[in-house]
Amino acid sequence: MMKRNDKRAPQENLPVALHDIVECSVIGLSHEGEGVGRYEGFTLFVPGALPGERVKARVTEVKKRFGRAELLTVLEASPDRVAPPCAVYSRCGGCQLQHLDYAAQLGWKRQLVVDALSRIGKLTVASSDASFRHLPLSSEVVVHPVIGMDEPWRYRNKAQVPIGFDLEEGGLVGGFYEQGTHSIVEMDTCLIQHERNDDAVLKVKRIARELGIEAYDEKSHSGWLRHVVVKTSFASGDMMVVLIALTRETKGLEAFVSRIRSELPHVVSVMLNVNPDRTSAVFGRDTYKLAGVDVIYDSIGDIRFAISARSFYQVNPVQTEVLYRKALEYAALTGTETVIDAYCGIGTISLFLARAAAQVYGVELIPDAVEDARANARLNDIDNADFTVGRAEVVLPAWRAEGIDADVIVVDPPRKGCDAALLDTLIAMRPERIVYVSCNPATLARDLAVLEAGGFRTVEVQPVDMFPHTGHVECSVLLTLRGKE
Ligand code: SAH
Numbered sequence: 001m002m003k004r005n006d007k008r009a010p011q012e013n014l015p016v017a018l019h020d021i022v023e024c025s026v027i028g029l030s031h032e033g034e035g036v037g038r039y040e041g042f043t044l045f046v047p048g049a050l051p052g053e054r055v056k057a058r059v060t061e062v063k064k065r066f067g068r069a070e071l072l073t074v075l076e077a078s079p080d081r082v083a084p085p086c087a088v089y090s091r092c093g094g095c096q097l098q099h100l101d102y103a104a105q106l107g108w109k110r111q112l113v114v115d116a117l118s119r120i121g122k123l124t125v126a127s128s129d130a131s132f133r134h135l136p137l138s139s140e141v142v143v144h145p146v147i148g149m150d151e152p153w154r155y156r157n158k159a160q161v162p163i164g165f166d167l168e169e170g171g172l173v174g175g176f177y178e179q180g181t182h183s184i185v186e187m188d189t190c191l192i193q194h195e196r197n198d199d200a201v202l203k204v205k206r207i208a209r210e211l212g213i214e215a216y217d218e219k220s221h222s223g224w225l226r227h228v229v230v231k232t233s234f235a236s237g238d239m240m241v242v243l244i245a246l247t248r249e250t251k252g253l254e255a256f257v258s259r260i261r262s263e264l265p266h267v268v269s270v271m272l273n274v275n276p277d278r279t280s281a282v283f284g285r286d287t288y289k290l291a292g293v294d295v296i297y298d299s300i301g302d303i304r305f306a307i308s309a310r311s312f313y314q315v316n317p318v319q320t321e322v323l324y325r326k327a328l329e330y331a332a333l334t335g336t337e338t339v340i341d342a343y344c345g346i347g348t349i350s351l352f353l354a355r356a357a358a359q360v361y362g363v364e365l366i367p368d369a370v371e372d373a374r375a376n377a378r379l380n381d382i383d384n385a386d387f388t389v390g391r392a393e394v395v396l397p398a399w400r401a402e403g404i405d406a407d408v409i410v411v412d413p414p415r416k417g418c419d420a421a422l423l424d425t426l427i428a429m430r431p432e433r434i435v436y437v438s439c440n441p442a443t444l445a446r447d448l449a450v451l452e453a454g455g456f457r458t459v460e461v462q463p464v465d466m467f468p469h470t471g472h473v474e475c476s477v478l479l480t481l482r483g484k485e
Helices: 102-119 195-211 253-263 317-331 348-354 367-379 392-402 420-429 441-453
Strands: 021-029 035-039 042-046 054-062 066-076 140-143 158-166 171-177 184-186 225-232 239-245 267-274 286-292 296-300 303-307 338-342 359-364 385-389 408-411 433-438 456-464 474-481
Touching: 021 042, 021 066, 035 054, 042 054, 102 140, 102 441, 102 456, 158 184, 158 195, 171 195, 195 225, 195 239, 195 253, 253 267, 253 286, 296 317, 303 348, 303 367, 317 348, 317 408, 317 433, 317 456, 317 474, 338 348, 338 392, 348 359, 348 367, 348 385, 348 408, 359 367, 359 392, 367 385, 392 420, 408 420, 420 441, 433 441, 441 456, 441 474
Parallel strands: 042 066, 140 456, 239 267, 338 359, 338 408, 359 385, 408 433
Antiparallel strands: 021 035, 021 054, 035 042, 054 066, 158 171, 158 225, 171 184, 225 239, 267 286, 296 303, 433 474, 456 474
């Protein structure tokens, strides 16, 4: 310990107090990508520190069982440390791992999955070497190396930029919320964003400033422009700009729209979404067309998708295809199967599967997403995919009661994982295969333990890096019914 502040934490017996400056060893990375440091047996989370490093850090928070500290100096650097290329990396919070070499990021993400499966799921993971040399034992799960991107930058097809006002910057600004606050920091470029989105956001902000378009002010709930959303179709290059504003009209709106169209030739659609509420939700209820068309089209594999102002669409279409192709491979369809896609969203996986199955049933909670799924089925002349609005844990038991029997069930739940009632239904329905697509290894592992106890075997796990430089990792997982293998 180098300095001890008089303001002691209430926990007298802890080895650190608030504002202390300590030297500690970093032994791991948390699932949010923060360095996990140990100081005299006490755990300190140090954002920006890497495993194997010794760092000097200032304690910023002390709790009973752990604390947090701000990295001051790296005393001994990890060989995997790289200089983060983004100028605002430490302030923005959008990325967590730019200071870690990309290959090491992928290695860490695989380990995150392995640890969750073994610690939470109590599964035995085949050693990564063994899985290539001999068939894994039937009680072992193979976790493949993470499939990363050849070019792990500029991968996002959608930018969503909060707009604010900053006198020092000369008026309207847009970028990101300074970490832990609601003040908006101006940003010129975001390295994980497609260049064209960056360019469009810059131009829209510049035009707004030149025309005196007012930024929304959260405190007084006045002004006009709240967010700018830009979407790009990687397949066609077409773009959509969505202005999210407090009201339907503002002075200079017509000029604003026509300058956006003339200075950004790829923009084929300019939409206005009105959000009149004091809320941190980005979108409001009503959307209007200001110029051009209502939707842009993108493709994943050979399936086309219509993207509207509000529709949910995967932000990394390249890796989405990789992840969903794996799901398709694990489904091992021959053309005769009935497939259920629970948590189907806009039907991305359903439509992928429909081409190879006899019939697909999708279920999704959000009515607008189901509308999109149906429209996308029509767009692709797919007539063997049926979509239902509802909770998967309610709809699947009802289908079962109606006598719908699935050969393969795909689940792609949100971060909190599958509802317990849904897992019970999967166990009762006994499909030959379950394909579990997951965005959270911890809830995946928890759910796999339930399915294992219910008669399924976790065969293999393919992690895919959909969000390079962030702490996220997605997986496609194959389970088979024991005794039917
Ligand atoms: N595969 C989808 C994305 C799935 S994301 C696609 O590519 O479009 C998870 C989805 O589950 C979200 O669309 C969310 O609205 C939906 N959801 C959340 N809880 C649900 C529930 N209980 N039943 C059905 N769908 C649910």
